[in-house]
Amino acid sequence: MSHFTLSRRHVLMGLAASTALPGMSFAQGATPVSGGTLKISHSTRIATLNVLSLSGPAEYPCIDMLYSGLTRTGLDNQPHPDLATEWSANDDATEFTFILREGVTFHDGTPFTADDVVATYEAILNPDIPSAARSVLKMVEKVEAVDDLTVKFTLSAPFADLPYSTAHANARIVSRAALDGDLTKLDTTANGTGPFKLETYDSARMVRLVKNENYYKPGQPYLDAVEMMLFPDLAAETANFLSGATDVMLTVQQADFQRISDSAGVDAQQVGSGRYVCVVMRQDQEPWNDVRVRKAFGMAVDRELLVDVILEGLGRPAYDSIVAPELEYATDKPVIPYDPEAARALLAEAGYPDGLKVTLVASDRPAIRAQTAIAIQQTAGAAGFDVEIKTMPHDTYLAEEWMKGDFYIGYWGMQPTIDATYNLLLTSDASYQDTEWKNAEFDALVAEGRSTVDPEKRAEIYAKAQALELDESPYIVPFYEDVLTASRETTVDWHIAPISRFFFIEDVWMNKA
Amino acid sequence: MRKILKSPTGIIGVILLTIVLFATVFGPWIAPYDPQAFDARARLQGPSMAHWLGTDQYGRDLLSRILSGAPSTVAFGLGATILGVGVGSVIGVIAGVAGGRTDSIIMRILDGMLAMPELLFTLLIVTFLGGGTTQAMLAVAVTFTPGMARIARSAVLSVRTREYVLAAQARGESRAWIVGREVLPNALGPIIVEATIRVSFAIMIGATLGFLGLGAQPPSTEWGLMVAEARQFMFRNPWCVAVPGLAIAITALGFNLFGDALRDAFDPKRGH
Numbered sequence: 013m014s015h016f017t018l019s020r021r022h023v024l025m026g027l028a029a030s031t032a033l034p035g036m037s038f039a040q041g042a043t044p045v046s047g048g049t050l051k052i053s054h055s056t057r058i059a060t061l062n063v064l065s066l067s068g069p070a071e072y073p074c075i076d077m078l079y080s081g082l083t084r085t086g087l088d089n090q091p092h093p094d095l096a097t098e099w100s101a102n103d104d105a106t107e108f109t110f111i112l113r114e115g116v117t118f119h120d121g122t123p124f125t126a127d128d129v130v131a132t133y134e135a136i137l138n139p140d141i142p143s144a145a146r147s148v149l150k151m152v153e154k155v156e157a158v159d160d161l162t163v164k165f166t167l168s169a170p171f172a173d174l175p176y177s178t179a180h181a182n183a184r185i186v187s188r189a190a191l192d193g194d195l196t197k198l199d200t201t202a203n204g205t206g207p208f209k210l211e212t213y214d215s216a217r218m219v220r221l222v223k224n225e226n227y228y229k230p231g232q233p234y235l236d237a238v239e240m241m242l243f244p245d246l247a248a249e250t251a252n253f254l255s256g257a258t259d260v261m262l263t264v265q266q267a268d269f270q271r272i273s274d275s276a277g278v279d280a281q282q283v284g285s286g287r288y289v290c291v292v293m294r295q296d297q298e299p300w301n302d303v304r305v306r307k308a309f310g311m312a313v314d315r316e317l318l319v320d321v322i323l324e325g326l327g328r329p330a331y332d333s334i335v336a337p338e339l340e341y342a343t344d345k346p347v348i349p350y351d352p353e354a355a356r357a358l359l360a361e362a363g364y365p366d367g368l369k370v371t372l373v374a375s376d377r378p379a380i381r382a383q384t385a386i387a388i389q390q391t392a393g394a395a396g397f398d399v400e401i402k403t404m405p406h407d408t409y410l411a412e413e414w415m416k417g418d419f420y421i422g423y424w425g426m427q428p429t430i431d432a433t434y435n436l437l438l439t440s441d442a443s444y445q446d447t448e449w450k451n452a453e454f455d456a457l458v459a460e461g462r463s464t465v466d467p468e469k470r471a472e473i474y475a476k477a478q479a480l481e482l483d484e485s486p487y488i489v490p491f492y493e494d495v496l497t498a499s500r501e502t503t504v505d506w507h508i509a510p511i512s513r514f515f516f517i518e519d520v521w522m523n524k525a
Numbered sequence: 526m527r528k529i530l531k532s533p534t535g536i537i538g539v540i541l542l543t544i545v546l547f548a549t550v551f552g553p554w555i556a557p558y559d560p561q562a563f564d565a566r567a568r569l570q571g572p573s574m575a576h577w578l579g580t581d582q583y584g585r586d587l588l589s590r591i592l593s594g595a596p597s598t599v600a601f602g603l604g605a606t607i608l609g610v611g612v613g614s615v616i617g618v619i620a621g622v623a624g625g626r627t628d629s630i631i632m633r634i635l636d637g638m639l640a641m642p643e644l645l646f647t648l649l650i651v652t653f654l655g656g657g658t659t660q661a662m663l664a665v666a667v668t669f670t671p672g673m674a675r676i677a678r679s680a681v682l683s684v685r686t687r688e689y690v691l692a693a694q695a696r697g698e699s700r701a702w703i704v705g706r707e708v709l710p711n712a713l714g715p716i717i718v719e720a721t722i723r724v725s726f727a728i729m730i731g732a733t734l735g736f737l738g739l740g741a742q743p744p745s746t747e748w749g750l751m752v753a754e755a756r757q758f759m760f761r762n763p764w765c766v767a768v769p770g771l772a773i774a775i776t777a778l779g780f781n782l783f784g785d786a787l788r789d790a791f792d793p794k795r796g797h
Contacts, residue, residue, distance in 0.1 A: 271760055317565050321582070386743060387563065391563075408655065
């Protein structure tokens with residue numbers, strides 16, 4: 013199996029899960045030194061800097077440097093103060109009051125006030141403006157500025173997780189002036205309150221950001237500048253990193269991880285995350301409407317093998333729950349062993365004694381979808397599932413198969429809460445409800461969990477919801493994929509939050525001495 | 526045939542082609558393993574007694590995958606060439622025989638198409654049609670058409686004014702008969718030679734498209750796709766890139782050398 017026994021990386025994983033404050037530097041036995049330029053390599057284009065709508069893997073670190081939100085998700089996956097220093101809710105979680113930080117200015121020098129918060133949230137909630145954070149803020153009815161440093165949110169329904177929603181990567185505060193002006197300017201310019209200011213934006217080559225001297229954390233950021241360098245070719249990106257031409261590799265491929273972490277002067281990190289591949293089975297038609305067929309397929313997937321072969325051991329087997337163990341209120345899921353005999357028997361019981369012939373669709377991007385399909389085809393064969401794989405271009409998949417097909421491979425990033433996870437995919441009115449599972453009892457539990465403030469009661473409710481998910485197996489989830497990144501040892505305090513939207517680059521410093 | 530075997534290039538070409546065609550016809554039967562079977566314990570291994578050419582990232586036997594991929598790879602090359610040559614020759618013969626304005630119009634259009642680099646043109650068509658083996662084959666065929674038409678036309682032109690054609694015209698034979706019985710058989714030589722060489726290009730373009738993810742799709746054992754899938758693992762087991770790469774090279778070289786020898790054999794100036 014994998015070569016990873018307990019190592020520095022696991023210690024880092026543990027730290028990532030247990031750190032209390034995101035702003036806190038890890039003890040490295042040295043005081044941070046100011047100065048230096050951090051060169052970050054990435055392999056996907058920074059196509060836009062529009063904080064309201066962007067979704068590219070290399071775009072998130074840019075807005076994390078340029079903008080600040082009311083709250084910010086830490087390495088512990090909890091919301092922490094950012095532009096809001098504190099917040100409080102009324103008893104039934106329908107009204108939230110945020111107290112804003114004093115003396116914060118935008119990069120152009122104008123002061124940050126409650127009015128900018130109101131303008132930003134009005135833009136996010138405006139259906140005419142594309143915005144990625146709207147789905148987690150749907151319940152916000154009214155945002156008002158009580159005074160210059162106090163904002164009140166009124167909700168249409170109880171929602172205890174609002175501070176998580178305000179920490180959404182796309183819910184960063186933009187100035188009213190920018191929102192009242194031409195919105196297309198947000199694509200290429202940025203006037204935020206974050207630790208870095210935009211200097212050069214060239215989406216085909218490099219994005220360069222320089223230190224914001226007026227950032228609210230005193231003495232930070234330590235770096236003079238950050239350069240985001242695009243390497244469309246993975247081999248070139250790795251070669252440049254190993255030769256020292258770049259300081260950080262934003263994302264490391266599983267195939268290269270061992271080689272990179274074995275190199276001298278390199279610090280490779282493996283962060284446990286809730287990113288997963290799932291098998292979507294449409295349950296309003298044969299054969300997937302029968303829970304026995306779904307359970308049989310679950311037993312026909314060799315999860316250990318998939319983690320080994322597809323993730324190179326850099327991940328954990330999952331047992332058919334889309335709730336990652338990192339999330340608050342997540343329960344321990346029982347192991348589903350690979351048991352082709354039992355699967356075959358269950359399949360026979362469901363009325364398929366001769367096995368079942370199915371066509372599994374996988375899009376060609378990213379490659380992990382097709383790889384998972386191929387591996388599942390192999391392990392499910394022994395259990396009587398004759399799986400034929402159909403790969404298609406991603407655009408064709410999105411147009412013809414996604415949300416329509418009856419058996420295909422999905423791929424999702426980690427959500428910050430159980431509520432966001434379930435409301436994205438599994439509740440009857442979820443944003444991307446593609447299984448037609450639609451369970452009224454489950455919907456009621458998720459709604460109840462959303463409006464409950466008491467943590468103990470919430471834990472109980474969410475435990476029930478997760479038990480229901482396990483009973484019914486609406487999705488087959490074979491594994492959670494770790495987030496992999498690497499930095500040179502001269503780069504201190506480089507971290508990625510498990511949700512891989514937050515990077516805390518204001519804490520990073522160069523130890524060139 | 527004897528003439529082909531006289532030259533060293535011809536011998537090498539014939540030997541390589543024999544190997545490739547043998548693998549194409551019998552490959553799937555003589556493969557020692559199931560080409561899709563995983564073996565988690567034997568991933569990314571070099572050549573050994575159990576796996577003669579090593580294994581890939583899933584522990585699949587490379588020899589078996591090469592053998593099972595041979596028919597589709599060679600069929601792709603042959604299919605695309607036959608289609609391209611067929612259509613191109615018909616257009617070329619029509620242009621050559623008709624002459625005058627028809628000829629000019631057809632050839633100017635084809636010249637326009639020829640101005641585009643072959644690979645770019647293929648990519649353009651595949652992007653338009655969408656990826657997949659059939660689409661890639663069509664794209665290569667379309668790309669080959671203008672060049673083949675030009676060769677067919679020039680062959681027809683050189684034959685058209687020969688005495689035996691004039692004699693047939695003087696006998697009052699129909700035009701179709703003259704084209705079918707006098708012009709075509711004598712113009713066929715260059716077309717066949719060109720077509721043989723083109724097979725190697727078709728295989729290479731097919732592999733390129735597979736490599737770029739625009740041709741065959743996983744879990745196909747198309748060789749170009751195998752290179753692309755294994756590329757990430759190049760540093761851990763160079764064999765999984767080298768083996769399919771070599772297979773492509775051998776096949777392309779075989780057709781190319783055979784085509785060269787065929788041209789020499791057809792050329793009356795040499796050999797006699």
